Amino acid sequence: MGDDPASRIYVNNKKKACEYCGIRSFEYAMPAETTQEELMALIEKLNNDDSVDGILCQLPIPKHLDEKAVINAIRPDKDVDAFHPANVGKIMIGDYDFLPCTPAGVMELIKESGIDITGKECVVIGRSNIVGKPMAMLLLHAHGTVTICHSRTKDLAETVRRADIVVAAVGVPELITGDMIKEGAVVIDVGMNRLADKKLVGDVEFSGASEKASAITPVPGGVGPMTIAMLMKNTVKAALVHSENK
Numbered sequence: 001m002g003d004d005p006a007s008r009i010y011v012n013n014k015k016k017a018c019e020y021c022g023i024r025s026f027e028y029a030m031p032a033e034t035t036q037e038e039l040m041a042l043i044e045k046l047n048n049d050d051s052v053d054g055i056l057c058q059l060p061i062p063k064h065l066d067e068k069a070v071i072n073a074i075r076p077d078k079d080v081d082a083f084h085p086a087n088v089g090k091i092m093i094g095d096y097d098f099l100p101c102t103p104a105g106v107m108e109l110i111k112e113s114g115i116d117i118t119g120k121e122c123v124v125i126g127r128s129n130i131v132g133k134p135m136a137m138l139l140l141h142a143h144g145t146v147t148i149c150h151s152r153t154k155d156l157a158e159t160v161r162r163a164d165i166v167v168a169a170v171g172v173p174e175l176i177t178g179d180m181i182k183e184g185a186v187v188i189d190v191g192m193n194r195l196a197d198k199k200l201v202g203d204v205e206f207s208g209a210s211e212k213a214s215a216i217t218p219v220p221g222g223v224g225p226m227t228i229a230m231l232m233k234n235t236v237k238a239a240l241v242h243s244e245n246k
C-alpha cells in the first residue's frame with residue numbers, strides 16, 4: 001500500500017524468495033489513496049481464490065485505513081503472517097498452525113545453533129503483537145523463564161544483565177549496549193533501524209555485545225532472512241493443508 005521504501009524492499013525480497021522456492025506470488029501494489037472498501041474487496045477476492053494459499057498485507061498501511069479490520073479479514077487458514085486473532089490465540093495455547101514469521105525465525109536460529117532454552121533466563125525487549133509478545137510465548141513454550149521489557153521498564157540494563165538469552169525487538173538503534181550483556185549470553189537482534197547516513201543497524205550495539213556473547217546475530221543478515229524463510233514455510237504449510245482438504 002502506498003510507496004513506503006522499506007515496504008518495497010521487503011516485498012521484493014519476499015517475491016524473490018517465492019521464486020527461489022517455486023511458489024507463485026501475485027503482487028497487488030495499491031496506491032496510497034486506496035479506500036478501505038477497495039482493500040477489503042481485494043482480500044475477499046483472494047480469500048475465495050482457490051489458487052491462492054497464503055495472503056499477506058505488507059504493513060504499515062496508510063493511516064486512513066483500518067489495519068485491524070484488514071488483519072481480521074484475511075482467512076485464518078491463509079494468514080501466513082499469523083496476525084489474525086484466531087492464529088494469535090492458538091499461539092497462546094501452544095496449538096498452532098502458523099507461527100508469526102519473525103519469532104518463528106528466532107526460534108529456528110536458536111534451535112539450529114544447538115542452544116537449549118530449558119530453564120534459561122530469557123529477556124525479550126519489546127511487547128508488540130507481531131514480535132515481542134509471540135516471541136515471549138514461544139520461549140515460554142520452550143521452557144524458558146521469560147521476562148518482557150518495554151518502554152516503561154524501570155531498570156532495563158539490570159534486567160538484561162540477568163539474561164542467558166536476550167531478544168531485542170525495540171526499533172531503537174543500539175539501545176542494548178555491551179555492558180548490559182552477561183558473559184556467554186545468546187543475543188538475538190530483531191531490530192532494523194535505518195540511520196540518517198542510510199546505514200542499517202540493529203537494536204544491539206554489535207561490537208560491544210559480541211565481545212561478551214557466546215552467540216549473536218548480525219544486522220543485516222541475521223533475523224531478517226529467517227523471517228522470510230518462515231514466511232515460505234508457512235505458505236507451503238498452508239498449501240499442504242489446502243490440498244489435503246480438496
Ligand code: NAP
Nearest residue numbers: 102126127128131150151169170171190191192223224227
Ligand atoms: P513496535 O511495534 O514499535 O514495538 C516496539 C517495542 O519496543 C514496544 O513494545 C515499546 O514499548 C518498546 N520500546 C520502545 N522504546 C523502548 C525503550 N527505550 N526501552 C525498552 N523498550 C522500548 O516495533 P516492532 O514491530 O515490534 O519491531 C521492533 C523492531 O524490529 C523494529 O526495528 C523493526 O523494524 C524490527 N523488525 C524486524 C523484523 C525482521 O524481519 N528482522 C520483523 C519485524 C520487525 P511500549 O510497548 O511500552 O511502547
